[in-house]
Amino acid sequence: MDRLPATHPPPVAPLAQFGAADIATVGGKVANLGEILRAGLPVPAGFVVTTDAYAQTAQRAELSSLLADPVVTPQTLRNTLLSTPMPAEICAAVAAAYQDLGENLPVAVRSSATAEDLPGSAFAGQQDTFLNIIGIDALLEAVNKCWASLFTDRAVDYRRQRNISPADVRIAVVVQLMVSSDTAGVMFTADPVSGARDRIIIDAGAGLGESVVSGLVTPDHYVLDASGKLLEWKPGRGEVIIRPSAGGGVTHQSVADDQSRAASPTSLDPADPLLDSADLASLSAHASTIAAHFGRPQDIEWAISAGKTWIVQARPMTALPEPTAELNAFRRLQGAILAEYLPVRPYPLDVTTQIAHGPAHMMHEITDFFGLKGAFVDFLREEDGVVIALVPPSPRPTPRVLLTPAKLLYRALRFKPSQWSADPRQSAFLAEVADLESLELNSLSWDKLLTVPARAMATQSYCRDLRIDYLPGSGLALARMIVFTTVLGRRALIPDLLGGAQTRTEDSNQALAKLADELRIDPALHILVATLTGEDAAEQLRNNPQLAGFGRRLQEFLKEYGRRETTSPLLVSEPTLADSPGVALGMVLALADAPATENGTQSKSASAHKRLLEHWFLRSARLSTFAQRLVNSAREAVAFREDTHFYFTAALPVLRASLLHIGERLWHAGILQNPEEVFHLRWNELTGISDPAMIPSGQLERLGSAITTRSAKRAELAGVPMFDASVFFPTPDTGDALASGTPAGSGSATGIARIIREASDFEKLGHGEILVCPYTNPAWTPLFKRAAAVVVDTGSAASHAAIVAREYGIPAVMGTGTGTAVITDGQMITVDGTRGRITRAL
Template sequence: MKLVAPLRSFGRGDLALAGGKGANLGELIGHGFPVPDGFVVTTDAYAQVAAGLSTRDSVQRAAVPDELRREIIRAYAELGAGGAPVAVRSSATAEDLPGAAFAGQQDTYLNVVGEDALIDAVRRCWASLWTDRAVAYRDRLAIDHAAVRIAVVVQRMVEAESAGVMFTANPVTGHRGQLVVDASSGLGEAVVSGLVTPDHYVLEPSGEVTAYTPGRREVVIRSTAGGGVIHDETGAPAERLPDQVLRELARLGTEVAAHFGRPQDIEWTYAGGEVSLVQARPMTALPPPPLKRLNPIQRRLGSILIEYVPVRPYPIDMSTWLPYGPAGLMRKVTGYFGVHGAFDSFLEEQDGVVYRLVPPTPHPTPRVLTTPFRLAAKARRYDPARWLDDPRMHTFLETNRELTALDLPALPWPELLRVPRRALDTVQPVADLRIDYLPGTGRALLRLLLVVKLLGRGALFSGLIAGGRTRTADANEALEELAEEARRTGSLDGVTFKAKLKAFLAEYGHRETATPLLVTPPTWADAPETVLDLVRLLAAKPPTPATPGDEALDKLLAHPLLRRSEERVTRWVRAARAGVAFREDSHFYFTMPLPVLRGSLLEMGRRLRDAGTLDAPEDVFHLRLEELERLADSDAGAHLRALVTARAAKREELAGVRLIDPRSVFPVKELGDALVVGAPASAGIATGPVRIVRDPSEFGKLGGGDVLVCPYTNPSWTPLFQRAAAVVVDAGGSASHAAIVAREYGIPAVMGTGEATATLTDGQMVTVDGDAGRVTAAP
């Protein structure tokens, strides 16, 4: 067993023996970087002392064997005569990894002087592996406690004049061409622990300062003569780092990042005219690099994709519903009509996890030259009003019924493995239906739009196309019936209510709660509490009275030029409504296989959990379908555990990182006196308290008359619009689902604000101007 060894004898491959910090520092020393000399008390030493112990107190009280004590003291003596002051830092095997920095989870002791103090500091570093915060952090990342060991790095103490932290990429913007330095007087612990507001520098790789914000130096941490440190709260005068120091930091940071092949989080010190590096670890939770300026088409597609991908997809999404579901179908449709790349490769992955969203740049192919002729032919042949009578639709529904009837828990493993592909194959003919019936939809809508524009009645268009019957409207009516039953009995537990709820979920339970593009978010049937929240919301007030008659159509037919064309214009309006209904209802029907697909994947997850491969059925989402399909049976997946753990850690690292900066899609506009500004999407002005609803689990927060502020919407959010005074959305445009529904309900809407959910706060009184696209403060 190697108990103690010089720091320079380790490299990046020695994680298991030296821990993350020790391995990285040894790697830097070996390649000539300025790192204070030191040694490592290895994980073998920890294992020898702490065998069978797993509490902080027990490890801290453990006896240090004589041989180990002698080796530590010998290595300490080699650093300098007379009890040299040293820094003693924990270095766990689970820290400083991509996806799990463990920053601040284990302890560091500065200015340790003397043999007894050193042995005690080493023991306290070991014990810090078992602090409540460290245990909780490992639990959150699903890291096995028994598999984690800890080493201790002992380095010559640098009495820093200034010290701090350097990021070799901008941690806020993700810009890889910038370095960010935080610095303050004294030891760097003041900066690392957040005790001080540091000087803040943004540097070019050359060391040129592009931004500087002076700190406040609320406290300076200094070493004391007999060991330990003091916190001097008298502060220190503001003193900017010399230019040569900034240039040296930029040079070192750039070279360290290049050496490790990824952006680094570096702790540094400056003393006696020299810069030293005392820690380097991979940056975690780093946003994607900023996108280059998007062209108008990319911004348009980006506004759609942000709304349809509101959460980070899992690997199982990327290999199932995302390429074969609605996005894949639209890729086929656009490709048929001569446009390539409209829905291709817009999600980039890193370490097997979706990293960022990049709006694609579609381009025409030679096939586009014949598109007008094919559009015209299909518009003549395929009437959207009759699409449900198409034999292909009957086949689709029959195949889906067969899938729904499967008893998934009873299926043998080989048959269960085939279910996802069967579900994905079921929806493939849908692309042909879209290709055939969308041209008729487009023709009907364009014809009506031209008519109302020529007649000077353009404002009626939204009302005219909103009158069609859709499955979404059917679902809303069924929700109102549930709400009426709840009002009548004052309960959601009655026998009649439960029977109606069961029937509702049988008919509409396949509807998505978050997005139709992913399989991992639950459906209404998977999360009936979402439906119950909607019912409570609707039951809290009397039902919204239906609008009498067809007001928009009556106004249009009253135009003097249409006195002899009422029948024809009415027919055109009905055709446009049928087209809108096709667009809405095709989505409703084509998501029907989602529950079977999701259910089969979770059944695989349950079996893998029972076999000990996964900790929970939902962990199967971290795998790709092809990885599952290679398993002969559920007991053959033990090798997948490490893969799931690594991807889960990477996903956890990215939990607070956006897939795309909304400002790249929705350029920042002049605010003036507005709180947020976006695209006007539904006319009118309304005032009310803000209610932020980030996902379907928060539907119950919305009250009547609230201003609904949300990151995205989809058809399952429609009932909220019946109670909201106005709607403000981070994503989307005037043609998005939220905008269309807001116009149907006659409430103001502002879309594409970018950051309304981050800027506005619950209960804040605001006025929403849907005509101007502005949200302002209200009394």
């Protein structure tokens, strides 16, 4: 960073001299301001202390040696820069440029780093700004402080999250005439919440804009359409006003509560707004010009002084949600299914392996087989190699759909769900998975290692063919039972009747219950297990003789049932249950802390079965036998659906293990900084590596650049959802309800809301509390024995969580869209599973 070229640009130059091509010299903020000037917009006059000036000072401070030392703290770096005298020629150049602006005029001094105000890395507020600086001594001090702010703790952490090396970053400083504004603030050329590109959002505060930018004030809030028409105005409170001080610097004027402006959200209220129609027209015109000039939505800082509008900063809007188009019913259905399967943003390796070849692809192939083209395919929109949005496709029927009734009938009559597990294809599938699991990955050559993920992904074809053949018979069995019980007036018994199905998920739950029983009857063992920590749980179980027996049985459980996903069957980047013994322990502890109960689903099923057979129409032995046969067939259909879901993740652990092993090989070869970075790469990029030990420099550079870019993009999008849940899960007006959704388990329950966002949080759910979560999958079902009710952001009445909730007889509301956002952890709520409403408990 400190080495200077033989010839270099002047350390200080006029602001108007620079533009987009000069980021390396003046940083992102100045480059953007220069572009705005060229577009003819009003920007305060000023000059730039370039990155070359910073580099000369950093070279004098021997900063490069400090950056190479991992022990050196950001505080040390800041202190070193602050204590290093600025070269005399730079001081003189700054003084001359300042004099050219006028005699000791007040100026604003702002940082402009080379990684700042760019698409994907706004760096908003990471470096320092100094306002109303008067005099050359104060100016030089402010410039030095701006340089030092390159190493604030927040800036260092921000760069670390985005894999930006400190040695690759320089900083310039822009000095502009101070605008003593009457009103100032920020505006966005798109809605930062919804992503709508046809909106201009303006926030305004009295005095200097720092009060708005730093969040010290509740600003006036204006929403305009693309033409500049005012759609909404919400007055702010004006709690603080920042004004320039006569001798330099600024003062904060607190406004007393009785003087603050009304904060009621009254659109177009006659009370005095800070901005009049002329101000809004000027701002909206500038916003449109700037967005058009840069070709993308912009985040703009502005100021109005004596009726004149000034633009003081503009940067690309980052973390902007993709706008969601109108969806028809089938696109919304796909969106609801995929949203449940993708609760977190997938990595590039997820997209090109398990998503491209796993369960979603299986659903695509099944629907395509029955004549529907384009379903469950190409549903992820990517930018810079990172998923930015989930966009359900628009499938269409093909002429082959005319053959669908015949296909369904043929398979319903030939393939019985009760016989699916004996199908030779299932045996072949399990044999292939077992063979993959037996491989010693360490001993495989690079070429052989690359065949393992490909083989693991290919196993989905077995699951696809089994589902194509056996699902029609399952659907027919369920339909027959539904019609039969409806005719008898016993339709309400269906959930409990189906709850008697013995599935692999229920086997897993019972195995967990047995482990919990061990802790319940042995308090000393319970205490020991409760002290285990998540990441080291497996090692502690192995090393503690008192836990050997329990640890062995837990390992047996994980061997039998650990192929399940903890987050989603579509994600190979997320650990499986076998990878997460701490999660399994959390489930066991959650069950052990609850009172022992009998098998609720089996007892409810037996009771429902008895009530059905008590119907007067079924008194004859023949009709009673017929009814039992219908119920058993429907249970076998449920078991087929559940068990094939259980098995289609069977190859997931070996797929994940082989990809991580590929990551380890690349890490040892110096291509990756850690094995987990492999998830930032695409499958074709991995298969394109002939030999990690002899990778060409150009290919190595491309891979490194891809990882850095994608890592930064993911960090930028960390708080941005991939979809608007309210579009996939539309709900009617909730009235006084906190949230509403699809009724999925009848009844009502009141209790403490406990928000569980991921599997590692399982043990936080107390007995009798209400489980509120963004998604669920079969690994979550043990929690249902502990919960009083379930509220889920995603899903439908046919989702796994809904089915299990009905089996356990607890109220459930699915597809709320916003449950985890509007319900507070620990809040007392009432869940009405019959009406699909969640309200505050009275």
